[in-house]
Ligand code: BDR
């Protein structure tokens with residue numbers, strides 16, 4: 001039997017590659033794609049998700065969700081992903097339209113009706129937070145929730161303290177991390193350094209000469225240049241695909257441990273920081289196995305610290321050929 005994924009995404013270039021990986025994986029059925037404001041305005045994210053699904057020959061349902069964070073103004077990352085979010089490739093408009101139903105309803109309905117569903121989030125957590133606020137019981141229905149977000153005990157990519165997805169909507173992230181969902185947090189640090197698609201890797205991918213391979217490199221054109229300017233690293237950083245790789249094959253994460261994670265919502269310099277008590281220095285109830293604010297049992301989140309770069313790239317390549 002295939003595993004079932006629900007993917008929530010602010011679809012731009014690296015999200016698109018992550019979607020492609022799930023849609024092309026033989027052992028996975030994508031039950032729904034829900035789109036949230038983040039990298040690009042909502043309508044553009046929906047278009048990009050549909051374009052990606054069509055490239056993969058998939059008729060998966062795509063749902064539009066929140067067009068801004070819970071309490072804050074929308075923030076975008078077009079400087080990184082291009083004005084269309086897709087490396088300024090300006091792909092032809094998709095044939096299909098999104099579903100009528102709102103993404104938040106789609107999340108609630110899918111999580112309520114499916115069993116053993118796995119959720120993969122690739123954007124700000126607004127849609128998921130709204131769904132959990134409306135129907136808190138869905139947290140217990142999810143088998144695993146893989147979150148691309150945060151920077152555990154390391155550097156941020158939008159401020160020194162924070163990673164984009166959490167920084168955009170920290171209040172939503174706080175709701176999700178306190179919801180009781182069985183979370184595996186995949187931070188931004190994993191996609192750096194050797195995990196980038198380096199120039200040799202890019203040449204190899206191009207040599208596959210499939211539409212999926214060229215799409216992967218083309219739509220990340222501006223991301224590659226923005227990465228060089230921001231971090232000095234030469235290559236394409238793929239945070240969402242590295243998260244998807246871990247969701248598809250959890251053995252790709254080679255070091256993980258469980259900790260209480262708090263999200264900073266008020267800090268002067270630390271908005272959106274993922275505060276991971278790695279050493280249990282707080283010695284308080286946040287580090288109990290089950291913390292119970294509001295009467296809910298809240299497990300600690302699993303943090304993925306290290307992963308197998310060769311295995312991640314091998315999985316990506318297998319899905320691009
Ligand atoms: C995250 O932010 C977005 O720009 C990417 O799509 C990824 O989800 C990385 O910080």
Ligand code: CA
Nearest residue numbers: 010015122123
């Ligand atoms: Ca994303």
